[in-house]
Amino acid sequence: MSSTTQKCADMLCHRNGVLKCSRCKGADPETFYCSPECQKSDWRWHKKFCGKQAYVFDVELLGSSNPKITRKVAVPSWYTFKQFHFVLQYIFGPWQNCHLHTFSFLKELGNQRIRSDFSIRKEILLELCHEGDVEYVSQNWFDEREVKLSDVYEEDGRLRSKIMVNGNFAPLLYEYDFGDGWEHKITFVKSELARAARPLVKEAVGCGPVEDSGxxxxxxxxxxxxxxxxxxxxxxxxxxxxxxxxxxxxxYNPLAEPDVIVMNYEGRWENHEEGYREDERRRTAF
Ligand SMILES: [Zn+2]
Ligand SMILES: [Zn+2]
Known part of the structure; x- marks a missing residue:
């Protein structure tokens, strides 16, 4: 397999790349090397995702219109739901990780607000959040720090049976800020080879709302x-x-469309992730 248009994946090399990683069998079109030397020097980065899976999700902010606020994102399968929470904060842009949140897998999605409607809460197949963040957790509650995405979406995942409804994955709701009640519907699209050890935004429509806008x-x-x-x-x-x-x-311009290229800058994600981790350290210090 060769390509004359791909650049060598080693960041400091400007030659063309023709060699592919034999382990991920070239399924990742962005990983080509000019030489075994460059491949060796890139391995400390590449090994973080080589041969691993990422899950592609469609995320929609329920109720949004003109335009409907949506994101398509590939997330490393080895991320926990805590990290998925960070990803969702990040891809909607202005979310600032300053309110509580919860993930709920539901038999079906109605129009009711989850946190305020107790009858719906009984319908929760699997609930993931921080212990203590919600007053009543369902019987199917798990700590989001201890469950990986692969635990529910892989065929042999330990919690997969909980979220299967008639052979399909149950819809997932991510609610952020129980006051304003931002409900994000998350739909699993597919599993694919990971192209990075971080989330990659594939599509983004509509500016994410500012915090506390009601x-x-x-x-x-x-x-x-x-x-x-x-x-x-x-x-x-x-x-x-x-x-x-x-x-x-x-x-600030809420009428502008988000820039996917900017969202995918490696350093940008890493800076935000570090900020979210710092928030968590401060929260648990009390
Ligand atoms: Zn090279
Ligand atoms: Zn590889």
Missing amino acids: GIQGWNKVKEAFAATQPTTEQLERRQWAREVSGLEER
Whole structure:
């Protein structure tokens, strides 16, 4: 197998790459090497995902419209649900990891709010979150730090039987901020060879809402305020508020589409992940 257009995967090498890793059998189109020397020097990075799986998910912010806020993302199969929470914070952009969250696998997704409707809570097939974050956990609760994505999505995963409904994976709901109640519907798309040891965004539509904007209705008002050609005083105040909360000030534009290339910068993800870990350390210090 060879290619004349691929660059050598060694970051410091600018030659073309023709050799492929024999272990992942060249299924990853981004991993070519010009020489065994470069392959050897890249191995300390490549081994983190060589031959491993990533899961592709479609994520939709329920209730969002014009446009519907969606993401398609590949997530390492060896990530825990705690790390998946970090990924979801990251890919929706402005989520700042400052509210509680929970993951729930459900027989089916209705229109009701999960946390406020106890009858729905009995329908939870598997619940993953931090112990102590929710008042009543279901019987099917597990600590999100101790369950990997592969525990539910691999054929021999130890919790897989819990989430199978009529031969399919049950829909997964990620609720963030029990006040504003942001509900993200997560659909498993497929398993594929990992192309990195980190999440990779494949598609992103619609700017993620700013924190504390009051749920979908509140978020729509923020967007209206920015779209208005002759904004009212209230709309001008709303713009100012959103700019401050976003932390981006004048650069903030909720009507702009997210930039997938920027989201996939390696260093950017690593910086955010470190910030989320720091949040967790502070939380558990009390
Ligand atoms: Zn090279
Ligand atoms: Zn490989």
